[in-house]
Amino acid sequence: MAPQKGRTVWAALLLCLSAFSGTARGVYNVGVGRADMTGPSAEITLMGYAKSTQKGCGIITRQYSRAYIFDDGTTRVLYVTIDTGMIGIGVKNLVLEQLRTLYGDTYTQQNFILSGTHTHNGPGGFLMDVLYDISIFGTCKDTVDAYVDGIVESVKRAHENVVEARIYVNKGEVLDANINRSPTSYLANPEDERNQYEHDTDKTLVQLRIDRASDGVSIAAINWYAVHPVSLNNTNCLVSSDNVGYASILLENDMDPKSLPGESSFVGAFASTNLGDVSPNTNGPRCINTGEPCDKESSSCGGENKYCIAFGPGKDMYESAEIIATKLFDKAKVLLANESSHELTGPVGFIHQFVSMRDESVTVQDPTNGSSIEVKGCYPAMGYSFAAGTIDGPGEFDFKQGTTSDNPFWNLVRDFIFPPTTEDIDCHYPKPILMGTGRMSFPYEWQPHVVATQIIRVGDFALVAVPGEFTTMSGRRLRKAVKEVLVDNGAPDSTEVVLAGLSNTYTSYIATFEEYQLQRYEAAATIFGPHTLSIYIKVYSTLAEALMKGTQVEEGPPPPDVTGQTLSLITPVIFDSAGFTHNFGDVLQQPPESAKIGDVVSAIFVSGHPRNDVMHGKTFLTVEQQTANNSWKVIANDASWETRFIWTRTGSVTGTSTAEIRWEIRDHVQPGVYRIGHFGNYKSLWGGIGSYNGTSNSFVVEA
Numbered sequence: 001m002a003p004q005k006g007r008t009v010w011a012a013l014l015l016c017l018s019a020f021s022g023t024a025r026g027v028y029n030v031g032v033g034r035a036d037m038t039g040p041s042a043e044i045t046l047m048g049y050a051k052s053t054q055k056g057c058g059i060i061t062r063q064y065s066r067a068y069i070f071d072d073g074t075t076r077v078l079y080v081t082i083d084t085g086m087i088g089i090g091v092k093n094l095v096l097e098q099l100r101t102l103y104g105d106t107y108t109q110q111n112f113i114l115s116g117t118h119t120h121n122g123p124g125g126f127l128m129d130v131l132y133d134i135s136i137f138g139t140c141k142d143t144v145d146a147y148v149d150g151i152v153e154s155v156k157r158a159h160e161n162v163v164e165a166r167i168y169v170n171k172g173e174v175l176d177a178n179i180n181r182s183p184t185s186y187l188a189n190p191e192d193e194r195n196q197y198e199h200d201t202d203k204t205l206v207q208l209r210i211d212r213a214s215d216g217v218s219i220a221a222i223n224w225y226a227v228h229p230v231s232l233n234n235t236n237c238l239v240s241s242d243n244v245g246y247a248s249i250l251l252e253n254d255m256d257p258k259s260l261p262g263e264s265s266f267v268g269a270f271a272s273t274n275l276g277d278v279s280p281n282t283n284g285p286r287c288i289n290t291g292e293p294c295d296k297e298s299s300s301c302g303g304e305n306k307y308c309i310a311f312g313p314g315k316d317m318y319e320s321a322e323i324i325a326t327k328l329f330d331k332a333k334v335l336l337a338n339e340s341s342h343e344l345t346g347p348v349g350f351i352h353q354f355v356s357m358r359d360e361s362v363t364v365q366d367p368t369n370g371s372s373i374e375v376k377g378c379y380p381a382m383g384y385s386f387a388a389g390t391i392d393g394p395g396e397f398d399f400k401q402g403t404t405s406d407n408p409f410w411n412l413v414r415d416f417i418f419p420p421t422t423e424d425i426d427c428h429y430p431k432p433i434l435m436g437t438g439r440m441s442f443p444y445e446w447q448p449h450v451v452a453t454q455i456i457r458v459g460d461f462a463l464v465a466v467p468g469e470f471t472t473m474s475g476r477r478l479r480k481a482v483k484e485v486l487v488d489n490g491a492p493d494s495t496e497v498v499l500a501g502l503s504n505t506y507t508s509y510i511a512t513f514e515e516y517q518l519q520r521y522e523a524a525a526t527i528f529g530p531h532t533l534s535i536y537i538k539v540y541s542t543l544a545e546a547l548m549k550g551t552q553v554e555e556g557p558p559p560p561d562v563t564g565q566t567l568s569l570i571t572p573v574i575f576d577s578a579g580f581t582h583n584f585g586d587v588l589q590q591p592p593e594s595a596k597i598g599d600v601v602s603a604i605f606v607s608g609h610p611r612n613d614v615m616h617g618k619t620f621l622t623v624e625q626q627t628a629n630n631s632w633k634v635i636a637n638d639a640s641w642e643t644r645f646i647w648t649r650t651g652s653v654t655g656t657s658t659a660e661i662r663w664e665i666r667d668h669v670q671p672g673v674y675r676i677g678h679f680g681n682y683k684s685l686w687g688g689i690g691s692y693n694g695t696s697n698s699f700v701v702e703a
Contacts, residue, residue, distance in 0.1 A: 033157025037150020048120025231321035274475025283312025346459035354556030379438025383524030489548035585694030608682030
């Protein structure tokens, strides 16, 4: 037994030495994978604008999950970025449950970051907090299942395709792709702090490039850039990953030109970071009723916020999304080709802690006299300005941004539903509380009390997973604080710190203390009170020190898991009918016999409900070109930006519906013969699901 034990010790030692040698020279084990995770694309409210009437009616681009595994031979971490508005602990738990069945304890809460890109145009009903799901009418099982299945599949593909790789970090500026949507709040921050930065938003795009070690071929990249994916506003009803999602598709297809969207061998992501006060609508806000500038303090027009809306840079929201996506793609492509990128070396590590924010305290400086005082986090609550919305998606009623006083009528409404305590009012001051969500527990939590905090490290790169939307200056302060702690504890000065926004838990916004005093939208939605950022800086600084020293932190109180206990008022699909004179897939409107570059051709089909099958790994449409041997080649699908899948219910009682397939003929399209296809599923009156397809007449695209 002794010799065997000795050999085991030596084997373990050699493994450790091998791992150290590999990461010291920059070689890691890396796996990448992408999978379709598109949710139900019809009659489910889209998540982001909290507008219950904004229900899905089809697809512009599919939603994808992109998974990245980093392993130094002894420690493994997993980062997954997904085309959703945000993420909740319920979905992460369901994903981990399936991964545990597949891989045991390889992936856990501690070493796995799940981050949403923040598109506002994906189906909702997946957060399992009452406030965030209320506009969707509760939990949507179809959405949850679709997201979990897609995320798990992307991780499986990454896990099964681990290769030796080198990782490089690079960064560059993109100057004309974002603006600050709350510039007066930003100006409330100290002047000497603002003077450290040239712009009032972060303009730097940070990229991780992953090259296969055996041949130096780039197999993947992750790009972080601060911009809200709200180019598509709350009048859009088509499921889309918006500007950053389209940028991912552009990058993947550029690296693998022969592939269709979602099928590229290259996995390229554009992920969220500190985008809280950052808009892609670069023409800025105007009063749509007068054409005049909006009031700067309240983002209102004649006292009404609903007319103050930001647009641009395109002629409409779809062109604007494409322009922003192209700007991000162009910079990412330049960075991919940059041979002077910094190569990562050193170990992989991770640290994680659940934190009950209302129980956390921190020492801050009293703004009135400069003395040190201890303050605590608050029970979650939303302020009046939250209901005003933003210049990217205004709210309703008479609410305005920058509201620091309350209203007797709305207080009466508030106190009838969720009255705040005197302690809550004092804790959140100067926020006038509109919804005291933290005291609400029926039928379950309205907003999270416990958040997940987490850092993963790959050599001299640190990814800080944050549970919400940090404003520009909030993100800068947290990045600076974490880097100082990492460097003070042995990390190289070259260490790059990136915030992974909207990760693991969603708790709305995080504004600075100074921004909080003005109570614009971001501050009103800073749910744990004026000292939220200070608490986070303390927590993440503690995590960073423990990560570098290799010490443990308490795991903290786990958030409640209400999976399977949530409520839903969402009507299921009852049945589909093709009517008395048609079959599913029949073409009701044919495309023209000929078309040219710049035209939009369409065909309309008898359809079933898209919720019968979300078509993961498949498509609701195809555009096909006839080849020289008279076969047909698919040149576009429902993830292609130039196509639209538009579903319309034509009879609520009869169960009839149509699907319109549109295709914009762009400059790269070759002259030839084309046709349009539609695929779907119908639900019979007896509950069975059947598939169908239809094909239009062929038509000629002229030179």
